[in-house]
Amino acid sequence: MDSRYVRILLLVVAQDGNRNVLSIAFAIVDKENMESWEFFLTNLRRRSGVPWRSIYCIRHIAANFHRDYKNAGWRKQVLKMAHELEPHIFRQRIIRLESDMEGQTNTSFRQWLGTMEPWRWAQSFDEGFRYGQITTNLVEGQQVNQMEAGHVLVEDVRDEIVVNRQMARSMNVEIYSRRLETFRVTETISRRPGIPPRSYGVDLQNRRCDCRRFQTLHYPCAHVVAACAKVNLNVEQFIDDVYTLERTLCVWENEFPVLPDLSTWEVPLTTFKLVPDRGLRRNPRGRPQSSRIRNEIDIRKKSDGKRCGLCKLAGHSRNKWPQ
Known part of the structure; x- marks a missing residue:
């Protein structure tokens, strides 16, 4: 943190159904060590919320x-x-x-x-526990451009369903059991270059598809869309509630209360004087030192060197471009 004294901000972030990132908990500590992390995580686990489990980035x-x-x-x-x-x-x-x-x-x-x-x-x-999020770098999640009135689903999933509907038109569907809602969907166009088209089993009752996108991302893949079109089912009923606009708005509905004037705060008198630790004070001279712990993730790939801004070739600059 940029302040007179050295401080570290520990932050917990989450993501709504439209890939928007929001912070849900934070703590300001003197330094990042086992003691500060234990304090932060212990208090975090005392709060009830969505089920969680430890996974790796x-x-x-x-x-x-x-x-x-x-x-x-x-x-x-x-x-x-x-x-x-x-x-x-x-x-x-x-x-x-x-x-x-x-x-x-x-x-x-x-x-x-x-x-x-x-x-x-x-x-x-992972049985769809992470909704397709397998890294800790949530900041690169897609941000919503605008929520238009009347749209039930959030922007990100609506675009995916449109793409899946287009792909489903080129698929052949065979009904295995109308009662159990099981199907065999065969692709006529390969989705991966060099790999021949395949067929996938779809189970609508258990919300499963052999391609595993359905149970991993919790919204219909192209094979599920094709199966629903075959028997005239509304595909939107198989989209998880987390992707609905109503659920997304619930994430942002809480508001901060208006704080009263500082003179009206009831603060108990302290029995001792708080003195800041001068050992934690930043050095005012020189360039500030970053406290980020760098590893192999932060190593950038070596570039080919500077290139000309006009022809994009190496060996000369824009000012010395050969005519």
Whole structure:
């Protein structure tokens, strides 16, 4: 924090259904250490709220992996593994990575993970608990542009449903059981280059699809949209309430009360005088030192050097551009 004395701000942020970020708790402490974190988390757990559990940020896992093995290609494979939704493709990626690591390292990827369970870092095993959010960098979440009156769903999901409806038009749907609401949806156009079109099972009653986007993100994927269109069902009934405009507005409905005049505050008299710790005072001279703990995540890729602003080529500048 920018103040006369050194202070650290500990902050808890959350995200609404439209990817807007808001702070829900904070604490100002002298320094970031185990004692301050224990104080902060202990008080945070005393407040009742939505269910939570401890999970890992994939960017930090990938950074730690790159720190140990110094291989950018392997690091990208770990990131793709965490983003994968289908368990069998996740296992294929692990086998491919361990095959690449064989003979070059003394440990396999599974040994490096140790006791880290897949549901703590991989999307394909978290059963939709994180709604697709697998990093701690919520600030890069998409911000809503404008909420127009009459729209029941928030902007982000409405756009996704429009895209899924367009994709669903090119899919073939076979009804397995109208009573159980189970279907087999076959793609006619491949969604991934180099991979032939596939078929997916859809279970509307249990809100599941073999592509796993339905149960992970909690709104209909293109296969579910196609199945609903086949039997004339309203697809919006399968969208989680967290994405509704009503729920989003509830997040922001609380207001701060008007504070009374300072002279009317009932403050008990202190029995001792508070004296600031001069050891925590900032050095007024020189450039302020950042307190951020930097690691491999903060390392930027090396650039190709300066380029010309006109032709975008290296070796000269805009002023010395060869005519």
